[in-house]
Amino acid sequence: MKKTLSISALVAAVVLAGCQAVNTTSGGAVGVDRKQYMFSMLSTDQVNQMYAESYQKTLSEASGKGVLDKNSAIAKRVQGVANRLIPQATSFRPDAAQWAWDVNVIDSDELNANCGPGGKIIFYSGLVEKLKLTDDEIAAVMGHEIAHALREHGREAMSKAYGVQMATQLGAAFGVGAGGLQLANTGVQYLMTLPNSRSNENEADLIGLELSARGGYNPNAALTLWQKMAQANESSPPEFMSTHPSSESRTQALQAAIPKVMPLYEQAKKG
Template structure:
């Protein structure tokens, strides 16, 4: 049979549809992993999709009178964002020219995000329920900005495309039934997709830590932030089954890297 040679060649066929890129500079924290992006999917494409989704979310929140209702909190967020955005060129120079936005939705949800292209969204719950200081807000906002700088959204779409294409090709070659195909999909998910997602989360932690330090926000706030997040979470899944590092592992990694950014914080004060 010729299946084995075809399977051996499959990773190279999938990679042929991707290109290796380095979306950011490594910074003091040393984030230098090569990324593989689907070559037909440009940053502009992803930014446009993100902007459309962001505007839809804002329109829905506005229709329910939930958009930017807390003027004082919104001012805090935008002030912190202004300071962080001034530091993004340490990782990629073009990001300073992005059309940055910061908006706030009234919700008990513990959530915040920064979509591709610099579209930042916070929910009031994460600030109120965790009683976040400005330093802690800067850490989580820096983390979310880092996802945008590293184009983790585009990377995830690229990875999903190649993963789906790979399982379909393997299933076709081996004549897998539906149950076996599902098992193969799960193996791909936990063997490829989730580890890469955890890697992205770790990168965002480190870049966010450096951005906040350069902007003059206390690095130790990264530890207190994730301690608060851990306290607010219930039934946290083990790290192997989660796209996020477990809280203890995340905090240890941040503590290990804080000395790298401490001089940047001292210089910014």
């Protein structure tokens, strides 16, 4: 057991050595300042390019099916919210001003939305229609998704996946048996992967809250949004909820952060 644990520790140390500690954004009024570990050979530009190709494929497929929505009332509302939120991204990282931002709506019953690396935003009409989202609630969703892109959570997740892969290869090289290798992988996973998923969601909640407030959208809408999400989840879990768990702790964290961003909302309304 001691040998297996020491190998697990060695693997973790080697994996961490292949990463660099960064903070992709400034903390903002909400104070997000967690150090992130990024695989040194996986650059921001590489991830952005990889996602851009996947994004264009999604749009092409939607266009081919006649469901790429450019002119509906929902598409105009989503674009209008984006026009106000995107300029606020530079409050967290100035280089976002140079991103090739793009916003599209897909006509689908799917309850989903995302903003991929480099600022590629997709909303599915079902999310707005079925949950009867207000513009403030659309901003809460979009702010949350933009925050994932700003914090490069996708690149971070890929870095961790590479770490686990490296752990497997190193474990095999050290002659670790199947049981020992599983423990080594589990050790690295708990060290580098699992604790961060909740952290990433919390960061996206907080930064998204500030982005929407800076854009002039009522931050209290984040609370009603997640209430609607929870209600939708009772019948059939929406795709959006599969990676965005709603919980009492999430609501409490948002409630605690709202007073920090309310002055930004009040200032934006005056402007």
